[in-house]
Amino acid sequence: MNIKTRYVFIRYLLYVILLIPRFKFYLLLSISIIVNNCGTVYVPQTLPEGRGISRSEGQEKINISVIPLTNKIIVKINEDNYVRRVIDAGDLSSAAKLISVDQAINEKLPSSNEPGPYKVGIGDQLTISQMINVKDETGFSKRIAARQISIADDGFASIIGIGRIPLAGLTQFEAEDLLYERLVMEEINPEFELFISIFNSQKIYITNNQENGNNNLISNASSTTDTNIMEFPYTNSPIYINEILAKAKVFLPKGQDAQLELIRSNEVYRLSIRKVIEGKYKKIRLFPDDRIIINSLPYRPETVVITGEVMAPRLYDLSPSERKTLSEALYSDQTFNQVSSDTSQIYLLRQQNQNNVTAYHLDASNPGRLILANRLELRPGDIIFIAPQPITNYNRALMQIFGAYAMTIDPKSVATD
Numbered sequence: 001m002n003i004k005t006r007y008v009f010i011r012y013l014l015y016v017i018l019l020i021p022r023f024k025f026y027l028l029l030s031i032s033i034i035v036n037n038c039g040t041v042y043v044p045q046t047l048p049e050g051r052g053i054s055r056s057e058g059q060e061k062i063n064i065s066v067i068p069l070t071n072k073i074i075v076k077i078n079e080d081n082y083v084r085r086v087i088d089a090g091d092l093s094s095a096a097k098l099i100s101v102d103q104a105i106n107e108k109l110p111s112s113n114e115p116g117p118y119k120v121g122i123g124d125q126l127t128i129s130q131m132i133n134v135k136d137e138t139g140f141s142k143r144i145a146a147r148q149i150s151i152a153d154d155g156f157a158s159i160i161g162i163g164r165i166p167l168a169g170l171t172q173f174e175a176e177d178l179l180y181e182r183l184v185m186e187e188i189n190p191e192f193e194l195f196i197s198i199f200n201s202q203k204i205y206i207t208n209n210q211e212n213g214n215n216n217l218i219s220n221a222s223s224t225t226d227t228n229i230m231e232f233p234y235t236n237s238p239i240y241i242n243e244i245l246a247k248a249k250v251f252l253p254k255g256q257d258a259q260l261e262l263i264r265s266n267e268v269y270r271l272s273i274r275k276v277i278e279g280k281y282k283k284i285r286l287f288p289d290d291r292i293i294i295n296s297l298p299y300r301p302e303t304v305v306i307t308g309e310v311m312a313p314r315l316y317d318l319s320p321s322e323r324k325t326l327s328e329a330l331y332s333d334q335t336f337n338q339v340s341s342d343t344s345q346i347y348l349l350r351q352q353n354q355n356n357v358t359a360y361h362l363d364a365s366n367p368g369r370l371i372l373a374n375r376l377e378l379r380p381g382d383i384i385f386i387a388p389q390p391i392t393n394y395n396r397a398l399m400q401i402f403g404a405y406a407m408t409i410d411p412k413s414v415a416t417d
Contacts, residue, residue, distance in 0.1 A: 062357055063357070065359065067358060069348075069369075071372065074372060074375050078377050083100075083379070084299055084380070085098040085099065085100065085300045086103075086297045087299075087300050089298070101257050105259045106270050109271065110264065114285070117171045118171065118199075118236035119169055120168060120171070120172070120201070121168055122151050122152070122153055122155060123151060125149070125150050125197050126148065126151070126157065126175070126194060126196055126197065127146055127197040128149060128192055129146040129193040130189070130191065130192045131144060151167055161183075168201075172194065180192075196235075199233045199234065202233070202234040203233060203289060204231065204232045205229060205231050205290070206232070207294065208228045209293055217252065217258055217273075217296060232247060234286070234288045240284060240286065241260070241262070241271070241283075241286060241292070244292065245260075245277065252274060253321075254320070254321040256274075258272075258294055258297055259295040259297065260295075261292070261293040261294075262290060262291070263290070264287055264290050302319070302320070303315040303316060304329055304384060305382075306330075308385040308386040309341045309342065309387060309389075310336065312334075314333070323377050323378075324378050325373065325376055325378065326362070326373040326378060327370055327373035327374045327376075329378060329384055330346070336386070340388050340389050341386050342386065342387045342390075344363045344365040345387030347361055347383075347384070347385040348376065348382060348384055349382065350379065350381075350383075
């Protein structure tokens with residue numbers, strides 16, 4: 001008698017008990033004898049489905065292929081990519097979507113990599129060195145005198161001997177030419193040196209947008225606010241994105257990526273911070289007043305479902321850096337029920353495509369096969385299913401029958417008997 005026939009038989013007898021309660025003990029004893037002696041216990045290599053047409057009718061058809069777990073199979077399935085997904089919540093007007101990291105970053109690289117020469121601006125300081133005549137005991141001698149001049153808020157700088165001249169918006173070479181012309185006009189020795197000593201007029205800003213305190217990717221930034229802004233001076237020496245990330249001490253946890261938004265004028269560019277750090281882009285030079293926003297990616301929590309005949313169904317957390325195995329999931333907590341779990345029927349279910357699932361079967365009744373479980377790496381979305389002992393199903397059915405029968409007994413009739 002197969003399993004399905006046994007359950008049908010038990011249900012039929014249950015109806016009889018409910019209708020004819022006076023069969024009592026002898027009928028129940030007969031059920032027990034029949035159930036326990038209708039053939040040898042058979043352990044099928046199958047997964048349970050909804051019993052009865054009412055439970056399975058209209059359900060999505062999932063095709064399950066059962067494959068015994070061997071060393072050769074483990075080598076093959078461990079090659080499956082550890083795919084991390086990002087949650088795209090959108091504007092909350094539609095269902096959230098799971099997208100790839102590349103889709104979440106949505107790369108758009110800047111086309112220009114040449115900002116042009118540095119232009120002097122308000123707040124910058126220039127150092128001017130001039131040859132002057134100094135009277136001493138022997139007469140006059142030439143000496144070099146250096147002094148700093150600042151660009152005022154109107155863009156002009158004051159220089160002794162020639163007055164105020166407009167320097168804001170000029171390159172260093174243009175400023176030198178203008179200063180030379182004014183010195184000649186004032187009949188002053190035009191021998192001088194000019195260089196920018198302090199850069200204050202232009203900045204580069206870097207901001208860490210964090211959804212919560214755990215997503216702060218800038219170690220220099222404060223963890224007490226939701227948005228952290230750092231600024232660095234823009235100078236006449238080229239500076240690149242990878243250098244500014246290093247100065248800000250941007251870091252990425254292993255196995256993660258983040259989006260870098262580069263806002264330049266009215267354009268927004270997007271890059272992968274992982275690729276910047278690993279040098280997979282050509283060097284991208286920064287422009288004056290560039291703004292960099294670092295966006296953490298909302299990765300979907302990576303878990304494995306542990307279900308079936310276990311102490312308590314639960315989710316088991318995974319980590320892309322730790323690469324946890326089947327044995328770690330099975331023995332990380334009280335998973336097995338020592339009475340009812342069938343260790344010969346352990347399945348790892350992994351989806352292949354939309355409606356096709358492969359169930360890798362591990363028979364751990366031989367403890368030596370747990371070596372295979374030590375080698376099998378888990379992937380996000382895996383399902384670990386542990387089947388019940390066959391006798392457990394029968395025991396539960398009998399308990400239901402005895403319970404239903406007890407509800408039909410009239411205490412007065414028992415006392416009369």
